[in-house]
Amino acid sequence: MSAFFREVARDLYTFFTSVTLAVVLISLIALLALVGTLIPQETFTREVDYIARYGVEGYNTLKKLQLTNIFGSWYFLFVMALFTLNLSACTYKRLIASWRYWKLPMGFIPPDSLRRFEHSHVISGPVAPEGGPKIRALLQRHGYRLREQNSQILAEKWRWERFGIDVFHISLLIVIGGGLVTMLFGYRTFEIAHQGDIIRLPGADFAVRVNRFWSENYQDSERVMDWHTELTVIENDKEILTKTIEVNAPLRYKGYNVYQSAFGTDWQGAARVTLALVRADGTVLGEFVGTVTDGFEVPSENIFVKIGAFLPDFALTENLIAYSRTQRLENPAVFVEIYDAHGLRIMRTWAFSRPEMQTVWETTMARVGGEMPYRVKLIGMTAPEFTGLQITKDPGRPVVYFGFLLVILGLLVHMYFKHRQIWVHIAENEIVVAGTVRNNLKSFAEEFRRLVAEIERLQIVTHPEPELVA
């Protein structure tokens, strides 16, 4: 039984250390991510935008296939889990190989074998006695570490670079781990704040007050240079610190971060609208002002007009859900409900400021036959400015940053350092030089040739007859 398990374990190990599996898994991840760029993901797409784009049925299909949240779908996470296993197994296996390599010393190689190296050169002629020390000094000047064995100089540099790619693969695991920590224990929210608001953060023993916010233009220009919000941290009813944040310069306090992330007019949250009311028989009742989610009374009629919602850019989805296409004041519309003295709703309608929209709407309503005792027109609107704050707490950040550091280190070491080894065999009548480099790059030939030329220039061989062994 245990033999069986050992065999299964060995098979699994072989399977998960295969680079072909890595190629397949990385390709799969790339393919799924590609699909994720073509279909907007729900983290930054509103439901109504999906419906506007794909229709109700399409949206439901997408949702069922988890394509609107592909990076959280079971199949993506499954592939990622396999990949993490694969990467761990590979890293482990290669780390052992690197360690063995690290421990494996350079050894004496008979000159006949050296001649057969891809990068190899023979200088023949009687060798002067000071030849050895001169060559060694030269190699040391080039940064090589030397040993000697049976009158052969063994020179090498950058052996440690072998670990570079291991560090890199480990760093990927660390970044994935840090991301996991953020996902599990992190916290992020978006707050729309007005002047004087106090924001409480869940789990924090302090609050943040929005003192004021403003934008700044470039000189003689309409272009915004930056947005600023002045924040004060309040802890135990004491003001701890005040900082002005701007885009690209957040407030960081006790592991929480507050970012300047949006700025604008709070149409949907706090618009103040002016409505003109007309009775169905044509009697003008006047103009009234009210705020979203609140309303106003019309004493002469004994009714209450409730303002349900304000959309700065009204549009309808295919299943007739109203939504705001953008946050700009393109096609403003307000949803109005009118209640009688007993609190019964008499009518509800949309009111528009664009006359053609108003006409379309009213004719439609007339055809449907809805009860319309009053006509409502939207004639004015204002809204307070707001500052949009992104608030996060991210315990995974140090882990990810540590991973980033190792990514840089590992990659740079792997790509820009290559372990080189040079053998110089000094006999009575010839010097044999041979070299290798990791990955056996052809371009090493140039460097090798320069090195050989330098050795020749030392003039330790009386009658040098250069001869190249291909």
Added chain:
Amino acid sequence: MRYPSVLLFYLSTLSYFVTFVLYLLYVVKPPFLKGRGDSPPPLGEGVGERSFGVIAPSISWSLSDMAWGVWATRALGVSLIIATAGVIARAMELGHASQWVKVFLLPLSTTYETLTFFSWLIPLVYFVLERRFQIKQVGVFVTGAAFVMLSVAASPSFAPSAPTGVPASLQSYWLTIHVLFMVIGIAFFTSGFGATLVYLWRRYERKVLLLAGALLGAVVVTIFGVIPLFATLQPLKMLAAGALFVAPCAGFGWLLLFVHRGSQSVMWERLESLEEMIYRCNALGFPFYAIGGLVFGGIWAEHAWGRYWGWDPKETAMLVTALVYAVYLHARLTWGARDPGWRGGLVAWLSVLGYLAVLYAWIGINYFVASLHSFV
């Protein structure tokens, strides 16, 4: 003219065009130009000698052909000087227009600026690589690309003249670090792609047209067949889209196998240094691209938006690109680029795929989805 940079970029457009023509002449070697051009370089300075052991084929080319290459490289040097002046001028103008709000600002805040910047840096990196690898055919592609980028930048839709203030979201020195690294990465990839084209031509000769045609067919089928079919969002048709996607991929694989079965052995000595150039370009570009995108992009996104990774379409597309190149590097490592069979061929085609991904992440994505990165 109020903005010297614009004038300089017009000049460098012209200069790149001339360079492009010279490289083209060098590669095509039209018979009516035989024996003309500059005098050959002095002995010991020629392509073959200088890069001893790096490339063999040059020895068989006639000297006057080589002269065209020498002239092309010189012209490239001149173009680069003009482009450098242009980028410096633009940086000054932009700094002035932005009232020097942040010190380390490269001219990268509009499409015009990024295009002109790219057309400076990509040929610059190629210039260095050409000196190292002595493979000049790649210059046709690189200078051609620079010319096209500059022409696009000069088109009225990108309003080349006036620099405007840098938007708040871009006022960070991370912009400079992030984009600079990515552009250097792309520059290496571009040279690598140019080398891949030369390599594929040498490896397959006329058959490459068949393979490239098949690849193009696969891409076209995907864009015009698979994606619309998938977008119907009816489960059955989505399934069919999946099948339709597999079909051209399998077809391409089969064609690759077929081509390799029918051909004689590859003349490896003609390809070796080219293949190494592809590998070195991609392997050197990878750290820049991955570090610039994943690490510096992540750090900047954390500074600006409060998360280092958010699966935003542009950053996801960047990840896809890095992954394709990772696949290339691993495939080359395990299957061996020197494999004369279809696997060695596939490795080269993966390099093509990688560059298609670069183009998608860099330009294509802007036409598919709105994202936070709404500038190039």
